[in-house]
Every structure is written in structure tokens, then in C-alpha cells.
Amino acid sequence: MAKAVTKSARKPAAKPASKPAAKAAAKPAAKAAAKTASKAAAGKTAAKAKPAKKPALTISMLKPSVNNMTVRVFARAAGLDHAETDAWGHTRSPEYMARNPAHLTPMIEDKGLPRGVLWESCAIMQYLSNKHGLEKFYPKAPAKRAMIDSAMFYLIGTLYPYVARATYPALGFPQYAGEVGHSDAHPDRKSEAQKAAVAAIAEPLEVFHSFFRDGKPFIGGKTPSIADIRLAATLEFLAVIDYALPKWAKEYMAAMEKKLGKAYAGPAGDVRGYIAHVRSQAKA
Numbered sequence: 001m002a003k004a005v006t007k008s009a010r011k012p013a014a015k016p017a018s019k020p021a022a023k024a025a026a027k028p029a030a031k032a033a034a035k036t037a038s039k040a041a042a043g044k045t046a047a048k049a050k051p052a053k054k055p056a057l058t059i060s061m062l063k064p065s066v067n068n069m070t071v072r073v074f075a076r077a078a079g080l081d082h083a084e085t086d087a088w089g090h091t092r093s094p095e096y097m098a099r100n101p102a103h104l105t106p107m108i109e110d111k112g113l114p115r116g117v118l119w120e121s122c123a124i125m126q127y128l129s130n131k132h133g134l135e136k137f138y139p140k141a142p143a144k145r146a147m148i149d150s151a152m153f154y155l156i157g158t159l160y161p162y163v164a165r166a167t168y169p170a171l172g173f174p175q176y177a178g179e180v181g182h183s184d185a186h187p188d189r190k191s192e193a194q195k196a197a198v199a200a201i202a203e204p205l206e207v208f209h210s211f212f213r214d215g216k217p218f219i220g221g222k223t224p225s226i227a228d229i230r231l232a233a234t235l236e237f238l239a240v241i242d243y244a245l246p247k248w249a250k251e252y253m254a255a256m257e258k259k260l261g262k263a264y265a266g267p268a269g270d271v272r273g274y275i276a277h278v279r280s281q282a283k284a
Helices: 002-049 066-077 094-099 121-132 142-171 187-200 202-213 226-241 247-260 262-283
Strands: 057-061 082-086 107-109 117-119
Touching: 057 066, 066 121, 066 226, 066 247, 066 262, 107 121, 117 121, 121 142, 121 226, 142 187, 142 202, 142 226, 142 262, 187 202, 202 247, 226 247, 226 262, 247 262
Parallel strands: 057 082
Antiparallel strands: 057 107, 107 117
16 A cells, blocks of 8 residues: 555656746757747848849930930830939939030940930930840841941931931921021021921931841831831821821831830830820910
């Protein structure tokens, strides 16, 4: 009987002793788990708080301009990581002039440039194509590249001045110094100069059709080149004067938008929207 009593007396004493020991062992484990969870949560918070990476390329632009539309379309079509800054009303500011004394748009900012910035739409497309190896838009083969360059230089030296003289008065853009439209000439003379420019557009336009395209869908061949982007954007302005584009030019512009999709439609929409606004104001 004594042994039975002794055994039963020892058993209850052993049980309470095991519980505190288990609790004591559990505490460090709980603390470690809590610390791990806390670190994981902190890591997630830090990841969320990390600022977004700034695009390497910045484009200062004016939405109503086809010169600016050119680079905006190209950057999208080429899939370049970039950010756009609307420079409307700021191109003559001291900050802008300090970087770009020509006060022109579009202007890109890129670390690889000797002065940090570059303007002129064709030069910008050439530079970015060379930097990123975009032969699809600007071929490396000397003969093919020469044709692209020739088309662009012919456009900015011959076709675009006619387009500017013909459309700028209707768009409300100031004409270049030295132009009749910029002078104090009688309105009738300014109107004559504008009509002469409209009449002159047909010849260089036909040169693009018969010589640079030469039966191909685009100047670049089966796919649009940087010269095609520049030409299509330029032709967008002619809508403001109801210019009767030849059938091939209408089909060409439609093919450009279809081929480039949203990359073309987005910037073109800004230009078309501005033209629609100008025309509605003229009718009011």
C-alpha cells in the first residue's frame, strides 16, 4: 500500500514541472518566429516604398506639333523606355534656354549625349536608332541608309517649308522670320503666298511617291523607316486646309497607322484633336 501511495504522490508532482519547462522552451521559438515575420514584413514595406526607376530618356514636346509627333511615334514604335514632358509655354524659360538655346522641341535628354540634350526630330531618330541598334527603322547598309537620309533631308528642306507656309496661318502658329506671312505685308499678299505654297506641295509629294517609295509600301520597304514616320506626321497638318491628298498618300497614311498601331494613333490623335479645335474656332 505504501508503494502505491508513494507512486501516486510522485506522479502529480512531475506533471506541473513539465508544463513550465515546455512553456519556457516555447518562448524563444515564438520570439524567433515573430522576429522572422517582422523582418519579412519590413522587407515587403521597403520593397513597396522603393521609388520607381526613372526612364533613361526624357522627351520635351508640344502635343499639337507634327515635328514632335514624329519623335513621340518613333519612341513608342521602337519600344524605348521614355518619359514625356509637355513644354508648352516653357521653351523660352531660363531653365529651358540654358539647356537648349535654340528653344526648340522636340528635345531629348540622354546621358550619352555630349551636351546632355538633342533637338531636331530627324537627328533624334537617327541618334536613338544608332544607339539602340534599331536597323529596322534605320538600316546600317550605306546605300539603304543614304536613301532614308535623302528622303528626310528632302522633306525638311523642301516639302516641310511648303507645308508650314500653307498651314501655319490656319493653325495659328507664327511663321518663320523672312516669310511673307511673318511680315507687315498686306493680307492679300500673305494669302497669295499661302496659295502658292499649297500649289507647290504637289511636286515634292509626287517625288516621295515615284522615287523614294518606288512601288514599295514604305520608303523603308516592307516596314516603315524613320523617314516614313517623318513624312506621315508631316502630312497630318494638311488636314487643317482641307488639302486634297492623292489616293496613294491617303492609303500610305492609313497603312502607316495600321502598321504602327497605337504607337502612331496616340500622338496623331493629339495633332488631329488640335486641328479639329482650330477648325471649330474658325467656324464659330
